[in-house]
Amino acid sequence: xxxxxxFLTFNDNKKMIDNPIIKSLCERRSxxxxxxxxxxxxxxxxxxxxxxxxxxxxxxxxxxxxxVQDAELLAKIEKLNAVAIGDPGSHPFYGAxxxxxxxxxxxxxxxxxxxxxxxxxxxxxxHAVGVGGCWIHRARPVFETPEGKxxxxxxxxxxxxxxxxxxxxxxxDAPAKPRVARKEGYVIKAR
Numbered sequence: 444x445x446x447x448x449x450f451l452t453f454n455d456n457k458k459m460i461d462n463p464i465i466k467s468l469c470e471r472r473s474x475x476x477x478x479x480x481x482x483x484x485x486x487x488x489x490x491x492x493x494x495x496x497x498x499x500x501x502x503x504x505x506x507x508x509x510x511v512q513d514a515e516l517l518a519k520i521e522k523l524n525a526v527a528i529g530d531p532g533s534h535p536f537y538g539a540x541x542x543x544x545x546x547x548x549x550x551x552x553x554x555x556x557x558x559x560x561x562x563x564x565x566x567x568x569x570h571a572v573g574v575g576g577c578w579i580h581r582a583r584p585v586f587e588t589p590e591g592k593x594x595x596x597x598x599x600x601x602x603x604x605x606x607x608x609x610x611x612x613x614x615x616d617a618p619a620k621p622r623v624a625r626k627e628g629y630v631i632k633a634r
Contacts, residue, residue: 467571474575477538477613486572493568497560500553506561509544509598527581535579539611546604558607565610575615582606
């Protein structure tokens with residue numbers, strides 16, 4: 444049996460089936476402080492493999508992921524991201540040693556959803572194997588710049604693809620923020 448018919452209780456006293464996958468999904472937090480040490484290849488490969496199993500419309504598998512671990516290239520992408528924020532002196536990648544850029548293929552009507560699901564799987568898989576992660580927005584404006592387009596060409600990503608997410612990854616360097624109760628009205632059960 445995949446799940447066990449036991450229940451666990453979170454802070455907001457909702458009973459949930461005690462299942463390691465569900466527990467991992469509910470415990471994941473965005474990490475914004477990283478150790479400089481690079482993540483292990485086995486962990487990265489596991490994370491990327493899990494991301495490829497994200498649901499995509501018509502099982503088209505239309506997104507593409509680009510893994511960047513070269514410090515100089517990562518710093519260049521981070522700088523473009525900081526400029527896109529309007530704060531060129533900021534460090535929006537929080538010292539993470541890896542970024543996985545997720546691109547969507549606009550030839551599919553569901554390109555944004557497909558790429559977003561890949562990024563979500565990637566971040567959840569990272570947490571499940573002990574790697575911190577965070578979705579950093581602004582992949583689209585970064586990869587619409589001439590510098591971003593040049594990187595895409597160098598990586599073999601078709602020029603019409605659109606940046607959806609920068610998923611930063613690394614080992615967490617500070618305690619995770621505590622889980623907050625989910626907002627009222629988050630779920631509506633239609634009758």
